[in-house]
Amino acid sequence: MFSQEKYLKALNFAAKVHGEQKTPHGLPYLTHITSVAMEVIHACEESKIDIEKADLAITVALLHDTIEDTDITYDDIYTTFGIDIAEAVDSLTKDKTLTKKEQMADSINRLLTKSYEIQMVKLADRITNMQKPPETWDSEKIYNYHKEAKFILSCLKNSNAYLSERLENKIAEYRVNIK
Numbered sequence: 001m002f003s004q005e006k007y008l009k010a011l012n013f014a015a016k017v018h019g020e021q022k023t024p025h026g027l028p029y030l031t032h033i034t035s036v037a038m039e040v041i042h043a044c045e046e047s048k049i050d051i052e053k054a055d056l057a058i059t060v061a062l063l064h065d066t067i068e069d070t071d072i073t074y075d076d077i078y079t080t081f082g083i084d085i086a087e088a089v090d091s092l093t094k095d096k097t098l099t100k101k102e103q104m105a106d107s108i109n110r111l112l113t114k115s116y117e118i119q120m121v122k123l124a125d126r127i128t129n130m131q132k133p134p135e136t137w138d139s140e141k142i143y144n145y146h147k148e149a150k151f152i153l154s155c156l157k158n159s160n161a162y163l164s165e166r167l168e169n170k171i172a173e174y175r176v177n178i179k
Ligand SMILES: [Mn+2]
Pocket: 032, 036, 064, 065, 125
């Protein structure tokens, strides 16, 4: 399985730094974070991933949006969790100096240099985000989100067979939202 202590350390850190942040559906942001971690835990079980790799993947899942969405920096993650986790979270962080279009490809390229356990977090993130789109999204945004999910799957599908199949199913189900 995995270390409950490491899980709690990362969860408490994420809870503190995401604070009052909400998801696009208006729920506490921690519901997103713990959903991504849940997908990763399930995949680690299904794929019999060893404990050290599982601990890394689960911690990274819990921290994956900290640098992108809060005041937390790479150095803060490095100081508290060490270089492997800081590098992993950084590879899951969009480079906002690039155009919106370039950001996903750039992040995927950096992720592809990382281990499968880290790539898995991106699959889990997108699985979690393929729920009903927020009311505020127009049809073009929904269409592009669906297309982007297919791109993520095509790039990262080797990282974990279980999550890849799950994302493939979510992509198929998401089609009903495209008008
Ligand atoms: Mn996320």
